[in-house]
Amino acid sequence: MDLHITNILNDLKKDDFQAYLLTKFTNVEYISGYKPTSFAFCIIKENPIIYASGMDMELASRDSSIEVREHDSFESMIGELKKEGIKRLAIEPTLPFSTYARFRDDFEIDSKTYIDKQRMIKTPDEIEKIAEATEIAQKSFLQLDILNNKNTEKEVAFDLVRAMIENGASKESFDTIVATGAESSLPHAIPQDKVLQQPVLIDWGAIYQGYCSDNTRTVVYSERQQEIWDIVAEAHDKAIKAIRPGIKCCEIDKVARDIIEGYGYGDKFIHSTGHSLGLDIHETPGFSLRDETVIEKGMVITVEPGIYLEGEFGVRLEDTVEISKRGNVIGNLPLNIL
């Protein structure tokens, strides 16, 4: 049996559960190789099974490494689970309330992060895919010629996505952010129909064989912008240098936050220092104030400090870091692309 499944079965046994219900598409993909397009109930137990939507049966039968049956009704699915003696059922924290409500009268239920914990530690094969996604994304970025670009934010975002797809990505890993001028102070800005202003903040990523990349670069033009850029770059570099197995995620956040606070911009750094990525663009753990997870070899986490001056501009710099003996930046795009 697949190692991922064996590990989960061990977790279940320890906590006295007989089954684990997965419905999140990337979780089902992680376990079985089949990524649902409509809905699916993947139940990890001694003999794991996926109840798939009728419209997915051809795809699921082709891609899944575990048994697939067509979903008929909640009643029949629940009936079969009870017949197998399943009494205590673990669920994902993200399971929608209405789905939980379908199961709660028939099983003792609690949410468990077994699958998230497995997904925290990437295999060499997963890391290779993230590295390839990053390479595609960075190569595509360099093709944009940002410094001489007279296009609109929307056009630049679009050209970047096109380049990534031409370079082998299946798609972008999230809505590309091209935020320039005052818009750059919105961490999740939406590209506008305006010609690039200054500074230019671009946050982008590719998906390659299901795996995401994530980078941000900010090109600054004035002395004031450069001053902020230098602070963010210092926070970025020192946070990455501090990364090693054995210390806690929140300690890395503190390294970046302390530097920015030291320059008096603590209240302008309005998000966490980073997040894990993989099949999803946001995974756990993250470099945040409250995340006490101990960093381990095989984790892949972004480092993306930023300073946002409302009404003026913002600067963010982001790289993705693979944890081995220390934190290794994935890709080789300089922070300063001038």
Added chain:
Amino acid sequence: MDLHITNILNDLKKDDFQAYLLTKFTNVEYISGYKPTSFAFCIIKENPIIYASGMDMELASRDSSIEVREHDSFESMIGELKKEGIKRLAIEPTLPFSTYARFRDDFEIDSKTYIDKQRMIKTPDEIEKIAEATEIAQKSFLQLDILNNKNTEKEVAFDLVRAMIENGASKESFDTIVATGAESSLPHAIPQDKVLQQPVLIDWGAIYQGYCSDNTRTVVYSERQQEIWDIVAEAHDKAIKAIRPGIKCCEIDKVARDIIEGYGYGDKFIHSTGHSLGLDIHETPGFSLRDETVIEKGMVITVEPGIYLEGEFGVRLEDTVEISKRGNVIGNLPLNIL
């Protein structure tokens, strides 16, 4: 106070709830005009409020029509709600279990579809945006010159998205499907790196000012493909003709399904006949076997019968229908684009 909020307050009162928690981004957008980019807790009560992420505060303050406060912690949010005398709290069916679990010890909780029910009935302004999205999408489709197109599925999908953005869309309303040859038998196929084969099935849509469009066309080339196309077209046309306020959604599904079954392909029509759309690409109600919702004026629902012959090919034809005195197709793209 906004009519949407007033209606929900009335619903709450009837069911003896004191507040309604919304976290789904499009629900928060529907109520407040602010679309979260990270997370938000929108609480509908006598004095409605949104607890937004720190990184969204600039955006939320700019866009929201209701009060916005920065989210601090679950404890403080729950404390404030209790101080206001809130005992019974309604939630969305889609609320993640882990969020529900944060509230369940302090409130009596049940999920309610008040917001989905409001969103079922579109205002004239919403319908206009859906119509504009549809016009952009259909115009862009015609620019592709499918009949003489020698590009790959991936390239065609990409060109279609580019055309939609150039024609005024903010983005595609879902991952564009360009499925040709045998791949067309997968209802949610992913575009491949292969030059268009026959038949060509394209399922695509635009977003305009937040609102989605959705269409499918299939171009067939052989007699056998035409035979299947004719059956699907008959199901499509007769289902649309049957639409009028007062009859049930499942009756429309039955019209389409009976026709396809009559020709012996009942088991090859592997999904519902249609779904509502609006701010989301999939909303309720839907034209499905089990949906007993009575059709009302102002609903906007797709009609998209299909026949999928595994290993051979598939045909799907889809239009979006606005319900007034009868079912009016939105847009004017012929079913047969040859």
